[in-house]
Ligand SMILES: NC(=O)C1=CN([C@@H]2O[C@H](COP(=O)(O)OP(=O)(O)OC[C@H]3O[C@@H](n4cnc5c(N)ncnc54)[C@H](OP(=O)(O)O)[C@@H]3O)[C@@H](O)[C@H]2O)C=CC1
């Protein structure tokens with residue numbers, strides 16, 4: 001700590017100036033010490049992927065966390081800015097082939113941005129090491145291991161944890177997230193669909209079955225790992241549906257909406273790949289139980305999301321451009337020949353993945369869920 005010469009060895013004014021400087025320096029030092037104590041150590045598994053890049057962009061401006069470990073299966077320890085050139089100058093970190101135990105010794109909270117099945121191998125070990133985990137994969141989202149096996153075609157290797165893992169959609173389960181050790185971050189189409197339909201189901205205004213969801217996603221939704229269907233010449237200047245009747249987000253949407261509405265939900269989910277980098281638009285067709293006006297429906301939605309900073313109930317028809325690079329989900333409704341149409345738009349990499357993951361991390365840390373994400 002800095003020291004001051006004795007009062008009687010200095011002229012009065014000089015003494016006061018030095019005393020003020022000392023007070024300011026001491027206060028600054030205390031602030032730095034406090035900051036070091038309060039900084040939560042963060043690791044990201046699967047750091048070379050798209051969702052990891054978006055996590056790093058958000059965490060770079062978060063005042064209470066420090067990224068301390070990044071993983072890859074590569075053994076060459078590439079610098080993070082070599083992997084993600086847009087992060088140049090932001091982090092002095094390399095991506096390393098670390099075991100979950102090694103990650104556990106370096107981090108308090110871990111974002112698991114691995115593909116499904118890889119995640120369920122790492123998560124139990126991270127939890128055993130005392131870390132809190134936000135899992136971006138689908139491995140812990142479904143509460144029934146039998147449903148997971150049916151839709152994912154894999155036996156779940158950590159089935160007992162499924163029924164008590166919290167589903168990380170803060171607008172629905174915000175009160176359960178703060179005390180959790182594992183949070184299952186939602187899928188991108190699922191968040192987008194659920195946020196549009198939940199207020200109407202909760203208010204009992206729409207039938208819980210026969211809901212058609214027409215989803216459209218940009219190509220980054222498929223991740224950075226190369227795949228035939230996302231090669232430029234395969235998807236550019238072309239729009240196609242895929243996974244009709246088999247897409248694994250179907251049971252996820254039904255599970256959460258059944259919880260919200262208190263009755264079994266059945267959706268026909270039809271995803272489409274759109275030749276754009278990012279963004280999801282869901283146009284959804286539920287049946288109204290009784291006629292309602294657009295204004296009445298918007299009013300119900302606005303009340304449902306009254307205290308939610310990242311859902312905007314808008315008068316215009318939502319567009320992916322309006323939410324690109326933000327953590328907002330824009331929702332609205334229209335009536336067409338008596339048929340209700342609910343629109344919902346997100347950025348699949350932010351509100352659909354990394355933005356909501358940081359919302360969840362903030363809730364785990366007892367922070368305002370907007371921390372690090374405004375202005376967005
Ligand atoms: N993209 C999106 O819009 C969304 C993605 N998600 C989910 O988030 C997770 C991450 O997605 P995203 O970042 O897009 O994926 P990416 O394919 O971009 O990145 C995943 C990273 O995980 C590593 N990896 C791949 N396979 C394995 C494996 N078998 N074992 C261990 N590591 C592996 C790779 O890194 P390396 O080769 O360096 O080891 C890869 O870079 C996925 O579960 C995805 O389903 C959820 C919502 C939206």
Ligand SMILES: CC(=O)N[C@@H](CCC(=O)OP(=O)(O)O)C(=O)O
Pocket residue numbers: 116136137138186187188189217218219220221222223249271273
């Ligand atoms: C365009 C595209 O391919 N999108 C992905 C969904 C991305 C996502 O949310 O994936 P998880 O549920 O696996 O986390 C898909 O349809 O499989």
